Amino acid sequence: MSQLNDRLVALRGPVPAKGHDARTLAALTANPGCNRRALLDAAGIDKDAIAVHLGKPRPLVKSSLALRSGATFEQQVKADGCAELLRLLRDVLNLPLPEAAHTDLAVVGTQDATPQVRYIHTRNAVLEALRSTSPARTLLDHPILQLTVAGHPVYLEPDVVAFQIDGVFHIIEIKSFAVVDQQANGTKVAAAVTQAAAYVLALRELLAKEGIDGDRVSHDVILVTPRNFTRRPTASVVDARKKIAALTRQLNRLTRVEPLLDALPARITFDLILDQDKRPTRDPKELTAALQATTTRYTPACRHFCDLAYVCRGEARDDGSIDVLGSDISDDLGGIDHIGTALRLADGTRTPAADQADLAAALRHAHAVRTQLRESA
Template identity: 45%
Template structure:
């Protein structure tokens, strides 16, 4: 939801606690996604090397990056509470520790390892788990995201970097939401995030402080536009259900066509990046293909063709075989001009 907060289908499925993987499989649109076991193993190993021994390596990086003056620090793992890993309990414990740190209590804290935050998306509480939150002495919280993709000659894969910054930005928003809910200044959370990555293909870590203001502002706008669950329900027929109708043996018996028809009642917001994080990606992509939607090509394309929903409509406007609506006038002129240039180039060739 946090990666694509404008998607009504994902919002509603998350709100009702549906098993999206089981639903996609029963609908005939199973979608395996995520990193390879090797990549996951490398990522876990790298993160463990950064946070072991009370975050010793991380602390060294933060001293250099943030000019931390503390001779000693307090390190607090928050991945469990007395052996209990239940999310809400961890969230409450995280709130207690971070609020105490923010208010300058007896234990101000410095490093919080795997805290459990919560963000409101489309009227639904979503739990989030940053790698680390570092509390700087000068009254600022910094979100630290540890990633295992390499940085070579100070360059990393731009898509991976963008995804990491976006992920960290979501944590910034969640932390600010928590502080605001308890009467504290959300500006105590820095708008710059810290990415810790390997240098080259070694396990030598390097930390980078990155300005995430644009990403944070964009995500805040998207979250504000996210449909409220009650509004979504008002637009869905009363008999809509995602029940898989398991028999006495626990086998799902619902017909795929019936399940798909109910899923398609809810408007989706497909993006190519959905294939990296959503179990429903195959269904939504199939729907976008059948609709000839420009969403297949990403936000960079769909934003340029503002007011034009499909590739066939764009082609018709470019060829002049379709009259543009009032909100398509500018796009139509641009498309016709581009078509003329292509025709001229084709004639020369």
């Protein structure tokens, strides 16, 4: 592992690795065919800093107001030792009244609150709860979990609480999007459940290392959200089995990073070479050339989850890649990789290969209709 770490540090340069959270993990699995993302994420490289330095930052995904509102809601739910959360859990899980033991794992009793140290505290608290003979419930606030991604361990710092009920842990995800008349935005719910699924897998991995059955972590996750248009929280139990299965499949498919590292040119680095004021001094052309030594698979969906989206979109456009037009068109034009090829087949300046005859006929027809429409306009 240390040799692998050395190689990843060389890629990143002398700066701390950027950590994962379940959101970036879900994003990592959203484009499993992209080697560039796999390498940069494995090395903990700050992709946003690279995009900014190259003058192609991704616009803010969430406003600062939305971020503040989310943090305030989480604080409200967790105030007074998670009193409000306990009230909700008693409702949705039909718990009896006895008090729960609340442990805040952000307070580790030492100056060294690194993810590694907090993970060890989390692991100890989980095992202590599992081995306890007391019937007390256990709330673990601010846990740190570890999940193996592409053969490399990453730390997840959830804003969730693991709650042990009769020997089974439940993952709780607190989100600030509203549930109105018991309906919520489907995309946001799906994203929240995917995040919770990552925590379920990480907690199961922790138990597996101790020889404990993964069934001790429930596939039912609990979403806590504001009710209607108020700030009053409500809790819902969601069956995350499909998301857990999908995430497991995607993680298993992720390419291991060693072969990707082996394929890179010697001495390649994505180091931004920060000066003493932490400003990047790396020559952008050199950095672009280093990025281009990695292979990508850009799709328009990258804009929703990857900080390098505008960098990769620029490259794909320059390259005339069909992928910039989206998966529907890529599928329709299966076997054609470049926009220029499609255009030449459409205007008849390129002779189609035998297996392109039908596609070329359809493109020529579309081109003729378009020409007619333009002429009659």
